[in-house]
Amino acid sequence: MELYLQFGYGMMEHCRTLLRSWGGGSVILSPRDLTDDQLLRFGSDILKIPGGDVILDPQFYLPHSDHEKLCNHAYWPSAYSTTLFWQGQALSRLLESLRDLNSRIGCSRFVLPGLFASVVDDDWAETQRSVLEEARAGSDNASLISTIAISAEAARDENQIADLIERTEAWKVPAYYVVCEHPNGQYLVDDPNWIANVLDLCAGLRLAGSQVILGYCTHQMLAANVAGVNAIASGSWMNVRSFPPEKFNATYEDEIRQRATWYYCPQALSEYKIPFLDIAHRLGILQLMAPPPELDGGYATALFSGAQPSTVGFGEQGAFRHYLHALHEQVRLSNTESFDSAVADYEARLTTAETLLARLQAANIRGQLRDFAEIVDVNRAGLGLFSALRGAVLRRQWDTL
């Protein structure tokens, strides 16, 4: 599994720095946050980095969006006078325009526009099929990535997930970009059904021979490794670590206004505000929270230098780079030898986190809404159900994924 960087507000320099330090990697470009010119310039920058790659998420989730930056892109339609948009020349023009933009940026793969599905039904599926069919007429099929964007309700419904998997079998797409809304706007999802179903969807796509990029992830989706997912994508702010569809509308109240610096303790799978690190420091247990050497990019070294953490100037930049570097290494080190070893590896990660979290919680060091203590069992339950549904087949076909 790989980590892709999900572009969002203020991500340019993070992407450049991290990709250089990793010796390459992929960035998912966001038209919501970049103008046409910026897309071209930034895309070019990334492609100049050895091993650097970009794909463009057209963010066509809500076609009637009034988000100013999205609507200003040349590919964004100005009107949808009739429903024939999805069956005729207007769709052709949209794809042609996107194809042209992808080409000018230098993207080797073409992420297709996909509507946000509140419900997976015939109408939505027909639109997906139309887009795909039209795209195939003008592009090499091997370069296509179909977008599947679904609501939290759809992701929680096993019947809709099953229906979706069945439908995709006929689409025969080489790769999917899957984005699933989190229930109730949660950062860490507390519903094991959601986890199991998202894993099930990804495994179903993988078993049908397609690659899967799971977009807008937190570290909670390190679990996706057991479904054979090819890449998860994450970024800096909360709104690129989960998928709030409303952020593609102008009225979205961006949580970036409520800035706080969080330190990601990767072995606890939890994030902490800096004052809690101060408490840990004063209780003499701060070193328990230091990143293990294999996950440490040096971005958070100052926090563990012996000084009071809140006095060392650990800010947003360091917090984001530390998060993404640690996550990158966690992804890279995830065991992919077999289904059973992937499961064992992830379970061990949960057990390690659980043990440390108990110790930290005993000292009242808590990550509040980013604490994984309540999520350990959620992911265990989700993983258990997923293993019961898919384990036997994945165990057998793992090497052929």
Add this chain to the structure above:
Amino acid sequence: MTTPIDIAWLQRSFPELSGFRQLGQGGQKFVLAAKHRRDGDVVLKIVYPKTDPESVRREILAVQQIQSSRVPRILEHGIADTNLGACVWLREEKVSGDTLRNMLARGPLPPESILRLGLQMMEALDGAEHAQIVHRDVKPDNIMRDTAGDFWLLDFGIARHLDLSSLTATSLPFGKMTLGYAPPEQCRNFKREIDSRADLFALGVTMHECATGKNAFLDPPPRDHLELLKRVEQVVLPPVALPITEADSFQDLIATMTQKNRIHRPRTIGHARRWLREICEREGLV
């Protein structure tokens, strides 16, 4: 012999047959064993006039299209006027042996027999899948073992031809099936969801029964068909521990075949067949 068919008529109408012996009598047909002058032991089925002729035509078509060595051949068929009225008749290859139902009355099957049964039934169902046919009634009553130890799949009476229009009313709450073997989608008459994976479910339940000696959906006896339906939809079959080297893989296969949702079963009969064949190869059985 007490038969609804006039025995003198039988002898007159089928002069090449002799030694008639009643095998069974169901709601739709009357079944006799006989000896054919050229083909030897055969089965003669006489379908009652009230039976939908299209379903009989499709049963014949299914067997002819599948052309599996594990499905008894229909050697001849026609229509005859009987004392009951005009009846379709079928003369079939006869399998001498015992039904799996009778064998199970004596207890679980040895592992080698279960693996052989699985392979041979998958061979038959693979043929059906290629012909776009779903048997829809795989169960111990419809499987026979001959005297050489080989298994045969019988009775395509409710087979579904996926390339032909359905004969089951869409509005019916329950589809044609045997509760306790049919998968949830077939029980609920979700016709669009019925494909060869329905047969995989039923075969998985049958193989599980062969290994444990009982059908976990039917034991203990359900209060009524609604409770049985709930069990089929909700109860996960307990793991089987076949005393073979490949026990884990066998358990994985059965668990996969009997998944409640067809998307979690093997994608095709061919996939399941390859899986079982690999188990058999590692056990030195093929």
